[in-house]
Each structure stands twice: as C-alpha cells, then as structure tokens.
Amino acid sequence: MPVTRIIKRLATILTFCVLAGCAGSPSTLLPASTNARVITNLMWFFFGIATFTFVIVEGLLIYAALKYRQKGTPDLRKEGLPEQNEGNRSLEIAWTVAPAVVLAFIFIISVVALRAVVSQPDLTLNIAGDPSAINVRVIGHQWWWEFQYPDLKIVTANEYHVPVNTVVNLTVESGDVIHSYWAPQLGGKIDVIPGHPNHTWFNVTETGLFIGECAEYCGTQHAKMRFKVEAETAEQFQAWVKQQQSPPVEMTGDAAKGEQVFMSGACGTCHAVQDTKAKGVIGPNLTHFASRRTFAGSILDISPQNLSAWLANPENLKPGTKMPNLGLTPEKISALVSYLENLK
Numbered sequence: 001m002p003v004t005r006i007i008k009r010l011a012t013i014l015t016f017c018v019l020a021g022c023a024g025s026p027s028t029l030l031p032a033s034t035n036a037r038v039i040t041n042l043m044w045f046f047f048g049i050a051t052f053t054f055v056i057v058e059g060l061l062i063y064a065a066l067k068y069r070q071k072g073t074p075d076l077r078k079e080g081l082p083e084q085n086e087g088n089r090s091l092e093i094a095w096t097v098a099p100a101v102v103l104a105f106i107f108i109i110s111v112v113a114l115r116a117v118v119s120q121p122d123l124t125l126n127i128a129g130d131p132s133a134i135n136v137r138v139i140g141h142q143w144w145w146e147f148q149y150p151d152l153k154i155v156t157a158n159e160y161h162v163p164v165n166t167v168v169n170l171t172v173e174s175g176d177v178i179h180s181y182w183a184p185q186l187g188g189k190i191d192v193i194p195g196h197p198n199h200t201w202f203n204v205t206e207t208g209l210f211i212g213e214c215a216e217y218c219g220t221q222h223a224k225m226r227f228k229v230e231a232e233t234a235e236q237f238q239a240w241v242k243q244q245q246s247p248p249v250e251m252t253g254d255a256a257k258g259e260q261v262f263m264s265g266a267c268g269t270c271h272a273v274q275d276t277k278a279k280g281v282i283g284p285n286l287t288h289f290a291s292r293r294t295f296a297g298s299i300l301d302i303s304p305q306n307l308s309a310w311l312a313n314p315e316n317l318k319p320g321t322k323m324p325n326l327g328l329t330p331e332k333i334s335a336l337v338s339y340l341e342n343l344k
C-alpha cells in the first residue's frame, strides 16, 4: 500500500476516534461545575507539559538520527571503529534532575487541585440552615440511584434537580454493594461504599441536563445504572420542589383502576407512593414518577410502550433486575401504566 494511502487511512481512524471521544455529554472535556473545571484545566495543563516534552525529546532524536546517520558504505578496515564514549556525567545529572523537577511540580499542583476538587465547602453553614446550599443524599442500588433531599422532604430516583450557582452537598451511600457515583461534567468520581458514607459536592454554573453513571463494576446491569442531573435556575428549581412536595393527584378512570391494582398487589411492598399505603423502600420511590424523564436506572424513557413492556417482563429489558415479573394480565398492565403516567 502506498505511504500516502496509509497516512490517509490512519488520519481517518484517528479523526473518528477523536470525534467519538468528544461526542455530546457526558464529556469531561466540557466541564460545567467549578470543581469539574479544576480537573479539566489540570488535564490541559499536563497535556501541554507532555506535548512540550514530547516535541523536544522526539525533535532531538530525529535531529540526531538524521545528522549523524551513516552516509555511504562504511569501510571499517580503513576507518576503524567510531569514537568510543564512556558516559557523560553532566548530561546524566541533567536528564535525571530535569524530569525529577518536572514530576515534583506536577505532584504539587495535583495535590493543590485535588484539595480544590474534594474539599467540602463549609458544611457547618449548611447544618445551621444556610438556605443557599442544597443537601442531597445519594444512595446507589443494584441498578438504580436514589436521591433524597432530607431538608426538603423529597425522594426521587434516577434523576434529580439542582439550582445553578449553588453549592450542592452530596452524602453518598450504598444500599447493597460497592458502586461509584460519577457525573463527568460535574466533578470527580466518588466511591459508593456500604456502611461508609462519603461526601462530595459541586456547584454547577450553567443550566442543562447532565448525565451520570455508575463507574464501578457492581453486577450484571452495571452498565445500565445511569442517572441525570437537571441543573436549572433558582425559580425553576423552586417550582420543581413545590411540585415534588405536593400530594399525589386524585386518580380517576383507568388510573384509579391502576391505583387499586397497585395498592392491592405486591407493588407497595417494594415501592412507596407518598400519602398512600405503599411504603416499600426496596425499589424506587414512585411519588411524582411521571415528572421524571426515565426509569429503570435511567435507561428507558417513560412512555406507555416502555412501561407496558417493563411491567410485562422486566427481565426482558434488564436481565438480572430485582424487579420481579408479577405475571400481570394485559388489563392490569394497562391500568397500572395509566396510574404511573398520572403520578405527576
């Protein structure tokens, strides 16, 4: 294959890889919170140092290879052996000290950045009731996320809302095994460890929907354990809070039938709906379920089709899920879907 064709093909592959890496969110290259920005800036700074080093080292190497290359066929009998060198003390000291200095520098700025990323904004402010900070308890489950707002008395699943330009304090816990909480555009990863609450925080600076995921293998559906963070203006957030705190709407028609199926069946042993007798805490809290975009670890959009398929056989859509197949009749499924879609 001619060299130009090889180069063209390599360029195509490289471009594809680069584009695939940047495509949409969640990209760490598009930070949206103060602490995520620290991480991205650090990465670019290191990338700059590495590029500079690479160009200098490879440049010298190529220069030496070209300048001192053998010209013509050597005649060893006439020329003898090339000049023999036995090391060079000053060069050796230089190439030991220079990288040591660079690495020490990288170490120091990494520690400084690490502190800026993980150090908790003053929590006492919050305990004293600072109205500007938001506390969220994040609980990882196989394979979905629970979000509780202890001060606001809100519980939701797989999606949570935060106001922009506000410190959000996260207490991260596990309901079962080790997971890892990671919203790449909103700061660093944090381990989700059973019996050991961890803390992290972020302050998102722009409105938008940010994708997060579990970043620690936690079983069959690890890859389908996602979540969404909706960052909105203070007014939008207040409206959301008000809506989440309101009691569930009165059900009528098909939805009322669905409610009856829900309350009389096994649903309420795992799921809770505020102000009803369904008080289960094993599965996601379904109060205001229809105000969310997705369900089942944020992998399925809330739609009648998806809900019907899920209720008919959850295992089909998410093998290994803890949601059992209850052997529901099509009539019961249709009524339940109507009920769920009205849990606004």
Ligand code: CUA
Pocket: 140, 141, 143, 178, 179, 180, 214, 215, 216, 217, 218, 219, 221, 222, 223, 225
């Ligand atoms: Cu949870 Cu991986």
